[in-house]
Each structure stands twice: as structure tokens, then as C-alpha cells.
Amino acid sequence: MQVSKRLVALGATTAIIISACSGSSATTAPSAAASAAPTAAATAAASAAASAAASTAPSGAAASQNTNWVACVAFDTGGLGDKGFNDLAKKGLDEATAMGMTTHYSEAKGSTDYAANIQRLLDQGCQSIIAVGFNQQQAVQTAALANPKVDFGLVDSTWDPSGPDGKVGTADDIAQPANFTGLDFQIDQAAMLAGYLVGGWSKTGIMGTFGGQQFPGVTRFMDGYYAGIKYWDQEKGASVKLLGWDAVNQTGTFVNGDNPWGDAAKGESLASGFVDQGADVVGPVAGSTGNGSIKFMQSKGLWAIGVDTDQAISLPQYASAILTSAQKVIDAAVLDTFKANANGTAFAGGNYEGTLANGGVTISPFHDFDSQISADLKAGIDALKAKLIDGSVTVKDYLK
Amino acid sequence: MSSLARLRPLAIPALAVLSAFIVGSVFLIFTDIPALQVLFAGRPVDFLTTAFGNVVHAYVALLTGAFGDPPRFAEAIQQGTPQAWATAVRPLSETLVAATPLIFTGLAIAVSFRSGVFNIGGDGQFVLGALGATATALLLRGFPAPITLLASLVAGIVFGAAWGFIPGFLKARTGAHEVITTIMLNYVALQIVQLALRTDFMRPPKGSEPISQVIDFVRVPALLPLPGLRLHWGFVVALIVAAMVSYFLFRTTKGFELRSAGLNLTAARYAGMSAGGSIILAMVVSGALAGLGGAFQVLGTVTQMSNDIDAGYGWTAIALSLLGGNRPSGVIIAAILFGALNNGGHEMQIETAIPLDLLVFIQALVIMFVAAPDLVRQIYRLRPKSAEPGAPASEGAAA
Numbered sequence: 001m002q003v004s005k006r007l008v009a010l011g012a013t014t015a016i017i018i019s020a021c022s023g024s025s026a027t028t029a030p031s032a033a034a035s036a037a038p039t040a041a042a043t044a045a046a047s048a049a050a051s052a053a054a055s056t057a058p059s060g061a062a063a064s065q066n067t068n069w070v071a072c073v074a075f076d077t078g079g080l081g082d083k084g085f086n087d088l089a090k091k092g093l094d095e096a097t098a099m100g101m102t103t104h105y106s107e108a109k110g111s112t113d114y115a116a117n118i119q120r121l122l123d124q125g126c127q128s129i130i131a132v133g134f135n136q137q138q139a140v141q142t143a144a145l146a147n148p149k150v151d152f153g154l155v156d157s158t159w160d161p162s163g164p165d166g167k168v169g170t171a172d173d174i175a176q177p178a179n180f181t182g183l184d185f186q187i188d189q190a191a192m193l194a195g196y197l198v199g200g201w202s203k204t205g206i207m208g209t210f211g212g213q214q215f216p217g218v219t220r221f222m223d224g225y226y227a228g229i230k231y232w233d234q235e236k237g238a239s240v241k242l243l244g245w246d247a248v249n250q251t252g253t254f255v256n257g258d259n260p261w262g263d264a265a266k267g268e269s270l271a272s273g274f275v276d277q278g279a280d281v282v283g284p285v286a287g288s289t290g291n292g293s294i295k296f297m298q299s300k301g302l303w304a305i306g307v308d309t310d311q312a313i314s315l316p317q318y319a320s321a322i323l324t325s326a327q328k329v330i331d332a333a334v335l336d337t338f339k340a341n342a343n344g345t346a347f348a349g350g351n352y353e354g355t356l357a358n359g360g361v362t363i364s365p366f367h368d369f370d371s372q373i374s375a376d377l378k379a380g381i382d383a384l385k386a387k388l389i390d391g392s393v394t395v396k397d398y399l400k
Numbered sequence: 401m402s403s404l405a406r407l408r409p410l411a412i413p414a415l416a417v418l419s420a421f422i423v424g425s426v427f428l429i430f431t432d433i434p435a436l437q438v439l440f441a442g443r444p445v446d447f448l449t450t451a452f453g454n455v456v457h458a459y460v461a462l463l464t465g466a467f468g469d470p471p472r473f474a475e476a477i478q479q480g481t482p483q484a485w486a487t488a489v490r491p492l493s494e495t496l497v498a499a500t501p502l503i504f505t506g507l508a509i510a511v512s513f514r515s516g517v518f519n520i521g522g523d524g525q526f527v528l529g530a531l532g533a534t535a536t537a538l539l540l541r542g543f544p545a546p547i548t549l550l551a552s553l554v555a556g557i558v559f560g561a562a563w564g565f566i567p568g569f570l571k572a573r574t575g576a577h578e579v580i581t582t583i584m585l586n587y588v589a590l591q592i593v594q595l596a597l598r599t600d601f602m603r604p605p606k607g608s609e610p611i612s613q614v615i616d617f618v619r620v621p622a623l624l625p626l627p628g629l630r631l632h633w634g635f636v637v638a639l640i641v642a643a644m645v646s647y648f649l650f651r652t653t654k655g656f657e658l659r660s661a662g663l664n665l666t667a668a669r670y671a672g673m674s675a676g677g678s679i680i681l682a683m684v685v686s687g688a689l690a691g692l693g694g695a696f697q698v699l700g701t702v703t704q705m706s707n708d709i710d711a712g713y714g715w716t717a718i719a720l721s722l723l724g725g726n727r728p729s730g731v732i733i734a735a736i737l738f739g740a741l742n743n744g745g746h747e748m749q750i751e752t753a754i755p756l757d758l759l760v761f762i763q764a765l766v767i768m769f770v771a772a773p774d775l776v777r778q779i780y781r782l783r784p785k786s787a788e789p790g791a792p793a794s795e796g797a798a799a
Contacts, residue, residue: 077708110711134609166613
């Protein structure tokens, strides 16, 4: 009896540790269309984007930035160390600390922590609270309505106006209050540039893409690739094709299953399938699953497009296969939002919109490929970027 | 003397907690990089005072985060406003909020362990209970709230029980080992949740993220009449259910059969009890308890179904059921302890930026010390006692 009891105890101890570990890895999925993003990438992105963003911040006056401010971040169950949105938001928070703001942060183990953590941050005297992940939407919105004097933000999401009836456009809709900022990214703009690059780069004229699961945050990348390739085809009279995503009908290839974001072997086999169909570039939008695809492409001497962060830096072992990455500059977005909150300025439309124009999204440097990409192609990318910035080209126009 | 003797069974768990905190503080001191830099700079005294001060600061934050801050209570007494009282009482309220799902899953595990069945599927039963409750609430939207609420709670029980029935049935009929089937069914349950959260029926019309509509139109009433406190009647129900489980296990024939099967299946069978029936019953009751926990979680605490509704409650329950000696009363105490640790841990992180993982570390240490009573006795020089406190099957009536 004694022995078996101890065995159970050992098992229980192991179980609690395993549950803690698996809890943090398994639940990263929602917030992690993101792939690996070590500090090097984040630093580079932050400094690049911070300077770009400072000039476009609504205050317009970086010189008179108020730093007497308590800035806080509520992470989701992905938690710190997810090498994705949570880590990038932490990077933005650290920049705020470096500027002289007082900062606090909280992590969550389950959805029960969301509202409680925001309340704890409020009790701590936070003046801006930015939450990471769409799972926190309800908690943030409730807190924003109850605490009109505190600023709230939500990474990669916008205000949901549907009131108690859950329907938009009805009498009980709740309008977005002035103290709420959605941190939204028009990543399709950056992905369109990447798609255009593939149009000019691909030797076989075929690119493959797939997502972890069919979320809007995922398909926006795929829309961008589609639009970029289509733009290339129209401009050059070419017939480059995208496999794995039909932007017109919004159908395509997704990993799904119980491990859509962490199954590197599945990523390899999907990439292999695309290569069999003639593709020589893949653009996986599936976290660590995508890393398997990049690895496969590298082994074949072929190429890939990274997502969310500059993956040539975050995955240096695969840098020789990564042409570029469609990046969300989360850290810059978080810092910009804190800065705007501290100065008491509001964003147009109430939301921070990461665009090519304000440096909230970007394609990362070409690194090893810089010398191999022709000047013509680079000029074409710059021209498309300029048109996307001035609005004469939109991604939507190329999804038909 | 007699009252002291009655406290004796608590000595080992209490000392286990104390030991875990001491080991945890050693861990804290030697991961405190700024303090260690002071040590390597050749100022050991400064290092000790800094590191020790940081540990005290962390543990004070943990305690105030779990049970409340005395100055805030003083403020509340002075001002007497509901808002001030809510702020003062909130940490305590949140500790009980955190404990509530753990009581349900802990009871679920205790019932199964008492019956000799190892239900590792608490997670799956919990999330399906939550899913069933959410679906029922959405289906009955527009009906009077009390009816919807009751139906949703029943749905949680039914879904959890059904998910417990499957491995019970498989074990009774085919001998399939429940440890394997329940673990596997956890994954199936999570996939069902994923799938369900993708349907238009569950999803908010605007978003297509995998998260359900908010169901706060049917909500378990708050327990305290103070603004913004989340503690709800689910906690009281958890206590009542614990008493019912205790009665069922130790005062009814069925409960006796379950415990007999748990002690010695062959003997129980020889005595004419239905072994298969006991296994199925144990798993159904166990699943129903976990499912009810899930239902209260979504109807009382978070009001929205999502992938991360479950914070590993089914797993933690295994540890705390053991800590509580597989007795309902023990489960309640252990659940409140774990709730306090989890809740206080968040406050500690916000104030001192110490990772939440430290709390997992401390919880694991508590279990290890409880599992090694001889070690604790030797460390604290306690006299050995013949009757092992909290042994799963050593006492007939408890709780």
C-alpha cells in the first residue's frame, strides 16, 4: 500500500509538471501564427520600427513624449517564452521601461485568469493595459467599459460591438469607447510584397502556402501572397501560380488536427507535396509546423517565406532558405500605443493600424539573398510598396 | 491534549507546505541574477540581505495576493463603501474562485481513486461539461434565466458523465485500461471543443476566431453583494457536492461497493458485487463531477467558452486529491491551498516579475513532501505514528 501510494504520488507530481509544461505549449496556438522570434529579431525590428513609428504616431511630437506613465501588459496562456506575440509584446513593454515608464505584466494559465489579471493590474495602478490574444477580448472590453479613465489595448484584434444579444447591428450594440485601442495589422500589405518577390524569384513559377488553421489572422497572409503574385502576373504578363490558397473562394490547405502549430514533420510533408507539384517557394503560416517546411525547402536547395517576425534571424539555421518574412511589428505597435496613451492622443478610428506606412508591418531584409535579387525586382517591390502606401493599390483589388 | 492529537493528521501536510516554501526560496535566491551579481562582486553580506529581502517581498506579495492586504482592510473599515470592501476582499474571493473548479475535479478524481479506477480524463470531462453548458445556454437563449441556468448545469453533468461512461464501459466490457482511454479521450474532447467553437452556432457573428459567444445572459449569481467580485454560488454548491460525495462514498451501499472494488476487486466480486457495474458507476460519477465543474466555470466565472477554459484542472486534481487523502474534506482544503497559491502567484508576478512557474515548482514540492512522510518526520523530528494519516483506504468514515 505504502509503495503504491508513493508511486501514485510520483505520478501526480509528474502530472502536475507535465500539465504545466503542456499547458504553456499547447495553448500557444491562438496567438501563435507566430514562429520563433528570439531577441535579435525583435531588437532589430523594434529599433527599425520604433524610429519609423515615432514619426507617424498621432502625437507627431516624439520630443515631448510623456514618460510619467504606468504601462502594463496582460499576456495570454501562450505566455512568456512563446517566441511569438507574447514575447514581442514584452519587448515593447521593455522599451517602455527603458523610456522611463513604470511597467508591470501578468501571465495567464487559463481563461479564468484574464479578467482577474486585468483587475490586479488595475489595482496596481496601471494607466495603460494592453492584452495579448483574442481570447482576452471579452475581459478587456468589460474592463474598458468599467474603467473609463484607464486606457486599454488588445493585440491583433479590434473592438467587438455586439452587445448582450451577440449580434452586430442591433439596438443593444456597444460602441467602442475612447479608452480602447485595437492593435490591428494589415499584414496582407507586407505579404503582398513577399508574394510579388516570389513572382519575380520563382524559377518554376509556382509557390505553395498553407495555414495552421483557418483564422482571419492566418488567411490574411495567404491573401497577401495571392494578391502579390497576381499583381506580378498582371504587371509582367506572367502566369505564376499559388498553390494551397484560393483567395476568391477563401478555401485552401490547413494543417488542423490536434497540433496545427507545432507539427514540424507535417510541415515537411506538406512542403514536399507542394514541391512535387512544382513549387520552389513555400510560405507556411503555421508556427513551428512551418519551420518543418522551411527545413525541407532548405534541404532541397529551395526557398521559403517567413511570417510574423524576421525568421532569417529567429531561425538562423534556415537563413539560407528564407527569402524574406512578412513581419508584424508587435513590439512597435505596443510601444506606440503606450506612447499615444501617455500623451493623451487618440488614433484615427480608435485603433492602431500597423501598415507599411507607419512601420507596423514590413517585409524583412533579404540578408543572404540581397546580392541575388535583381535591382529590377527590388525596384518593382519598392514601387508596389509606394503604391500600397499611397493607396493607389490595395490588396483587396487583387483577390478577385 | 485531545485537541492537539486531532490536529496531528494535519502536521505532515502543513510541514510539507512549509518545506516546499523553504526549498522554493532557495530556488528564488539562486535565480536572482541582480543579487547574484552582487555576490560575484565580492559582497556576500549585501547579497544575502538583498536576496533575502526579495524572497520576503515575493512571499508577502503571494500572501496578500491570496488572502488580502491588511491596509486595504483598514481602509475598507474606515470608508465603509462597497467599493473599498470589494477591493479588500477581492484576493480572498479570487482564491475561492480559483479553488472552485479544483474542488469539482478533485472530487471527481477522489471518487475514482477510491473505487480503484484511475481517471486521468478530468480535463476532457471538464471541458466537455463546459461545452455542454455553453451549448445549452445558447440553445435556450430567451427562456427565463433560471430555467436556462438549471438546464445548462444539468447539461454539464450529462456531458461530463457521458465522457466518463465511455472509458468506464470500455474497461468493464473489454478490459481496456482506463489510464490510456481517459488520456486519449482528453485529446478527443479538446478536438470536439475546437470543432464546436468553429461552428456558427457557437461563434459570435462578427469574429471567426475559435471562441464562443458571451453567455452572460445566464449567469450563476454572485455570492457576495459587493461590486465586481467574481465569487459565485458555484463555490457553495461545490461544498455541498463534497458533502454529498462524502455521504455517498461512506454511508451508502453503492459507495461501499465502490470502495470495496477499490480496495480489492477480486474480494468484492467474490462477495457478489458487480465489478463492471462499479467501474462504470465510478467513472460516470467522476465524469459528472468534473463536468459540473466545467459548467460552473463557464456559467459563473468566465461566461465564454474557449480553448483555454481549462487550466489543467484535471491534472492538478490528481495531485490535490492525493494531498487531500482522497477524502472530500481533504480535497476542499487542498483545493483552497492550490487556489491560494495560483491566485497569489499572479499578484507575486505583477509585483516582482517572478514567473508563475515557481508556483508549479512549489506545488510539486508539496506533493513530493506529502508523498514522503518519513522524510518530513525525520527533518522535523516528529515521532512516527502507526496510523498513517490520509491513507486512501484506512478509515471507514471521514469528511
